[in-house]
Amino acid sequence: MVSGIDIVLQGVLLGGLYGLFAAGLSLIFGVMRLVNLAHGDLIVLAAFVILALVNGLGLPLPLAVVVAAVAMFVVGYVLQYVVLNRTLGRDILPPLLLTFGLSIFIQNGLLEAFTADSRRLSAGDLETASIALGGGLAVGVVPLMTFATAVAVIVALNQVFYRTAMGRAFRAVSDDPVTAQLMGIDNRRLFALAMGIAMVVATIAALFLGVRANFDPSIGPARLIFAFEAVIIGGLGSLWGTLAGGIVLGVAQTVGASISPEWQLLAGHLAFLAVLLVRPRGFFPRAID
Amino acid sequence: MALLETRDLSAFYGDFQALFGISMAFEAGDTVAVIGANGAGKSTLLKAICGLVGARPDAVVFDGRPIGGLRASEIMQLGIAMTPEGRKLFPSLTVEENLLIGADHRKGSGYWRLETVYELFPGLEARRTAAATALSGGQQQMVAIGRALMSNPRLLLCDEISLGLAPVVIRDIYAAMPAIRAQGTTVVIVEQDIVQALAVANKVYCLQEGRVTLSGAPAELSREAIHEAYFGH
Amino acid sequence: MRDPVTAATAPHFRIEVRTRLSTAAAVAGLCVVAALVALPWYAPRTALKDMFFVLTLIGLAQCWNLLAGYAGILSIGQQAYVGAGAYVLFALSIFLDLDPLLSIPLAGALAALLAIPTAKIIFRLNGAYLAVGTWVVAEVFRLVCAQIKSLGGGTGTSLPTDVTSGAASVRFLAETMGVRAPVARDILAYWLALTFAVGIVAACYVVLRSRQGLALAAIRDNEAASESIGIDRARTKFWVYCLASLGAGLIGALVFFQTARISPAAAYSVTDFTAYVLFVVVIGGVGTIEGPIVGALVLYLLRDQLASLGAWYLMLLGLLAVAAMLFFPRGLWGSLAERFDIHLFSTRRRLVMPRAEPSEDLQPLPHMIQEEH
Numbered sequence: 001m002v003s004g005i006d007i008v009l010q011g012v013l014l015g016g017l018y019g020l021f022a023a024g025l026s027l028i029f030g031v032m033r034l035v036n037l038a039h040g041d042l043i044v045l046a047a048f049v050i051l052a053l054v055n056g057l058g059l060p061l062p063l064a065v066v067v068a069a070v071a072m073f074v075v076g077y078v079l080q081y082v083v084l085n086r087t088l089g090r091d092i093l094p095p096l097l098l099t100f101g102l103s104i105f106i107q108n109g110l111l112e113a114f115t116a117d118s119r120r121l122s123a124g125d126l127e128t129a130s131i132a133l134g135g136g137l138a139v140g141v142v143p144l145m146t147f148a149t150a151v152a153v154i155v156a157l158n159q160v161f162y163r164t165a166m167g168r169a170f171r172a173v174s175d176d177p178v179t180a181q182l183m184g185i186d187n188r189r190l191f192a193l194a195m196g197i198a199m200v201v202a203t204i205a206a207l208f209l210g211v212r213a214n215f216d217p218s219i220g221p222a223r224l225i226f227a228f229e230a231v232i233i234g235g236l237g238s239l240w241g242t243l244a245g246g247i248v249l250g251v252a253q254t255v256g257a258s259i260s261p262e263w264q265l266l267a268g269h270l271a272f273l274a275v276l277l278v279r280p281r282g283f284f285p286r287a288i289d
Numbered sequence: 290m291a292l293l294e295t296r297d298l299s300a301f302y303g304d305f306q307a308l309f310g311i312s313m314a315f316e317a318g319d320t321v322a323v324i325g326a327n328g329a330g331k332s333t334l335l336k337a338i339c340g341l342v343g344a345r346p347d348a349v350v351f352d353g354r355p356i357g358g359l360r361a362s363e364i365m366q367l368g369i370a371m372t373p374e375g376r377k378l379f380p381s382l383t384v385e386e387n388l389l390i391g392a393d394h395r396k397g398s399g400y401w402r403l404e405t406v407y408e409l410f411p412g413l414e415a416r417r418t419a420a421a422t423a424l425s426g427g428q429q430q431m432v433a434i435g436r437a438l439m440s441n442p443r444l445l446l447c448d449e450i451s452l453g454l455a456p457v458v459i460r461d462i463y464a465a466m467p468a469i470r471a472q473g474t475t476v477v478i479v480e481q482d483i484v485q486a487l488a489v490a491n492k493v494y495c496l497q498e499g500r501v502t503l504s505g506a507p508a509e510l511s512r513e514a515i516h517e518a519y520f521g522h
Numbered sequence: 523m524r525d526p527v528t529a530a531t532a533p534h535f536r537i538e539v540r541t542r543l544s545t546a547a548a549v550a551g552l553c554v555v556a557a558l559v560a561l562p563w564y565a566p567r568t569a570l571k572d573m574f575f576v577l578t579l580i581g582l583a584q585c586w587n588l589l590a591g592y593a594g595i596l597s598i599g600q601q602a603y604v605g606a607g608a609y610v611l612f613a614l615s616i617f618l619d620l621d622p623l624l625s626i627p628l629a630g631a632l633a634a635l636l637a638i639p640t641a642k643i644i645f646r647l648n649g650a651y652l653a654v655g656t657w658v659v660a661e662v663f664r665l666v667c668a669q670i671k672s673l674g675g676g677t678g679t680s681l682p683t684d685v686t687s688g689a690a691s692v693r694f695l696a697e698t699m700g701v702r703a704p705v706a707r708d709i710l711a712y713w714l715a716l717t718f719a720v721g722i723v724a725a726c727y728v729v730l731r732s733r734q735g736l737a738l739a740a741i742r743d744n745e746a747a748s749e750s751i752g753i754d755r756a757r758t759k760f761w762v763y764c765l766a767s768l769g770a771g772l773i774g775a776l777v778f779f780q781t782a783r784i785s786p787a788a789a790y791s792v793t794d795f796t797a798y799v800l801f802v803v804v805i806g807g808v809g810t811i812e813g814p815i816v817g818a819l820v821l822y823l824l825r826d827q828l829a830s831l832g833a834w835y836l837m838l839l840g841l842l843a844v845a846a847m848l849f850f851p852r853g854l855w856g857s858l859a860e861r862f863d864i865h866l867f868s869t870r871r872r873l874v875m876p877r878a879e880p881s882e883d884l885q886p887l888p889h890m891i892q893e894e895h
Contacts, residue, residue: 178377181360182365
């Protein structure tokens with residue numbers, strides 16, 4: 001019984017990490033209907049940027065994350081403004097192929113720069129710290145922080161979306177990009193801004209990715225799959241749904257892993273396909289679209 | 290000098306030419322009606338002015354500045370607001386947000402702000418937190434006009450604002466025109482419904498197949514002339 | 523309203539499919555195929571292996587092109603069927619000791635059967651999300667294969683020599699041609715690759731010239747409108763998906779018969795069976811039959827010259843794909859064909875008539891949207 005609760009609890013906390021992976025993806029899909037196949041690799045890129053800042057420049061981890069977030073914002077902004085904006089349109093093939101090419105480029109660039117070795121971000125004693133919940137249950141501090149951060153990020157993104165002029169513009173462009181221009185909104189800049197914000201979220205995800213487990217240049221696509229599964233399970237266009245999707249995926253994976261380590265990934269994917277069969281639009285689809 | 294001039298303006302959709310050398314001049318304070326049958330090029334004219342359809346730079350001159358081919362967002366920030374055909378409210382935004390977004394990228398200095406728009410269209414304020422698309426057609430049209438006014442434009446373009454509305458609702462909407470003109474705003478009204486448009490306009494252009502077939506002050510134009518310009522022979 | 527076009531002014535139009543150029547190309551194509559059939563008699567073994575690579579790539583790319591370029595199904599998970607075909611081949615060879623001439627087609631067919639339930643699930647997704655769904659399916663296939671301990675689990679296994687070099691068909695070939703068994707196996711694999719590639723190109727050509735081909739073009743151009751003119755979109759897409767999966771399964775079985783060694787990572791490789799394939803179609807030109815052929819030759823040249831650069835080579839491929847999408851979205855062949863109006867495989871019906879006038883109600887394209895021509 002206790003171990004059953006423990007498995008679910010660990011799964012929920014793991015879902016926080018997947019929610020973080022997915023939040024950026026969900027944001028840019030919501031604003032510009034762009035499906036970014038390089039999202040996972042961009043998260044891994046952010047993790048390597050943090051690593052390089054810590055190891056190369058000797059920055060403390062929190063400062064390195066802030067610097068990396070700024071750098072990734074610029075990367076996202078420029079990438080969207082200069083490259084991706086040119087491919088947006090009714091045909092989804094060009095952006096999909098382009099981001100796939102980008103994914104291959106980033107993976108192999110990282111491989112060339114950092115080798116295929118597994119790396120980890122060091123958070124000192126925090127990594128092993130845990131909080132006892134009584135009854136033999138305990139949760140790690142890092143997983144708990146991951147989950148809390150995922151909730152905080154989603155609250156913050158929702159505040160931006162529903163309380164600011166920028167969020168208003170994001171929603172308007174998402175509804176109707178042509179009419180949005182008549183409001184004086186420059187779609188190109190707004191899309192670039194959305195990608196920049198998504199990359200800041202990706203950097204936060206990268207921090208927890210790197211502290212919780214090892215990473216190497218090849219793991220981006222797998223993170224991308226988890227992120228997509230979370231978004232689709234949750235229902236397109238809802239950030240809380242995305243977190244819920246992450247939790248479903250996380251729980252399925254930890255339950256699978258408790259049966260056999262080999263079953264962790266398979267159980268997650270099967271849960272995703274099962275949700276598709278039952279609720280093809282996910283659990284919390286947005287009314288419009 | 291005219292506030293807005295089109296000089297030999299032509300517009301294309303791909304290979305298809307929709308406008309053929311349109312020359313018009315709107316003075317500050319004018320209320321201009323552009324009338325014509327379906328497919329005459331009226332909407333294209335407005336889209337070319339507000340930047341949704343490309344044009345030669347000097348084919349559209351606003352306040353002495355060539356603006357043809359600028360991005361729609363840049364043109365809006367210069368002070369040209371558009372109420373698009375079909376209203377095109379943002380469904381994800383509330384009524385109030387739809388109004389506010391009109392002022393997010395250009396406030397202008399002028400009379401129009403949330404309170405004054407609610408004064409102009411009583412009834413909207415009570416629905417301010419409703420989703421814009423939950424409103425009646427007439428109220429949606431009022432939000433669309435209010436949204437355009439929020440930027441305190443110097444030139445307001447209204448595309449088919451009476452389309453699909455009941456006559457009594459159309460009368461309510463046109464009742465707002467004097468208040469809008471009172472702020473010195475130049476208004477261009479594109480309509481298929483000639484009666485309303487001619488009643489408020491001091492200048493009228495009739496388009497037919499992408500060309501101006503008639504222009505002048507409504508009072509000086511005979512019914513027959515308008516009929517001929519509208520329908521052709 | 524404008525007058526409808528009256529009978530007196532109705533334009534005289536005609537519809538052409540074949541052009542003089544396409545007829546010449548068909549003759550030249552037959553000559554090329556004949557030369558390729560005879561290749562084992564005058565070319566060294568390495569050339570056979572190179573051509574094997576090019577031909578299997580053409581087959582896979584053609585299938586993907588049929589999916590994405592014509593049916594609008596974006597899949598980044600066709601490695602699912604490559605891997606499934608390969609694993610079924612290994613199972614048939616190892617457990618039932620079937621001859622490759624029999625087991626390879628059977629493996630392809632069984633892989634295609636897997637596409638039926640898969641399609642039922644993933645076709646609930648649309649557009650880009652469908653793409654990710656196909657990828658998840660490929661991952662599931664990979665993870666399931668890694669569980670099959672009798673086929674080597676996660677580390678994989680090899681084909682025993684009695685089903686490769688010792689197979690009846692290989693021994694027969696070795697005897698009649700007077701070569702050693704491993705060479706005979708390469709020749710058999712090569713001929714099968716040639717058969718599959720030509721077969722798939724021909725099948726695509728036939729499909730696209732048929733009524734179904736018109737239906738596909740209609741679906742690609744406008745899903746909603748195609749529905750309204752009575753095209754059963756779901757059905758057409760379903761069949762195209764199964765057909766493309768059959769192609770992938772056949773080629774997967776063949777590729778791993780040739781290498782004689784399998785592992786989940788290799789059989790379900792995203793790089794080998796999706797990245798390369800996407801690159802080939804993008805570089806050659808989406809939505810043309812010639813494009814994937816041109817793209818496969820380009821990739822072969824790049825690989826031949828640059829593969830030793832390792833990660834830099836793959837970075838270059840990624841960058842080239844990005845650049846192609848930005849500057850030549852129609853690919854090498856698509857750009858050339860448009861510029862010079864060449865259509866070797868003339869699948870399009872050409873209508874010669876005066877220009878129609880669209881109505882003013884056409885929505886102008888916003889700045890964010892590019893023309894899809």
